[in-house]
Amino acid sequence: TQPQSAPDAELDGIFEKRLPPLSPLTSVYYKEKHSEILKFNAKEKSFQKIYIREIEDGGIFRRIRIEGSGKYRSKGNWVLLITENIDSEESVWKDGRQISSQKSSDLGSSSRKLLYHYDRGSDxxxxxxxxxxxxxxxxxxxxxxxxxxxxDDHFQISRRNYSRKEYQGHAYFKAK
Incomplete structure (x- = not known):
């Protein structure tokens, strides 16, 4: 294994997954959109991760929002996200009126860690x-x-392949 030679990644700004809408070909009533973004603050070494999923099925509209926040550490191109709290909210609407709503918070009861790789070339x-x-x-x-x-080469090929996936997109790209 070669030692890390890149300077530590300083992430700042918004990164977003490029996700196409999901709608089954067999349904004229079902529509689904989802988005995921990462907001980094380099000064505080913090991040927010926001996931939104909206489902329209006939006259019923469902919205799910999950937001996590925490700190990040970097070593070269490797970035460890340490989520300290997660808030989630789900609401259901029918005929323009909210018919149900649920909220939950997970404040520091469990620290979640996930390793990311930063590519300067594709940002x-x-x-x-x-x-x-x-x-x-x-x-x-x-x-x-x-x-x-x-x-190494194996890693670069795998990263490139998973960065290009449309279904179950993996990569977050810097918002312009």
Missing amino acids: SVIPMIYDSGYGEKPFGVVDGTKNPHSE
Whole structure:
């Protein structure tokens, strides 16, 4: 494994996943949109992660918002996000009136950590495993790595492949 030679990543601003809307071809009534952004503050070494999912099914509209915040640490191109609290809210609307609402908070009861890689060339960050709305799946860029924290050819190919996925997008790109 080669030592880390890049200067520590200083992330600032908004990074967003490029996610297409989801709507099954067999339904004329179902529409789904979702978005995920990461907001970094380099001065405070902090971040906010916001996931929004909106589902319209016939006359019923459902909105889910999950927002996490915490601190980040970086070593070269590697960025560790340490989530300190997560707030979630779900509301359901019918005919323009709210028919249900739920809120919950997880304030520091469990610290969540997820390792990301920053690429200066594409100005993007990508988690080592798939993560959407704080739901992690056991696959991702890590599948193409042989040595931890190595940026070898295997890693670069895996990162490039997962950065380009449209369905279950992995990478967050700097908002222009």
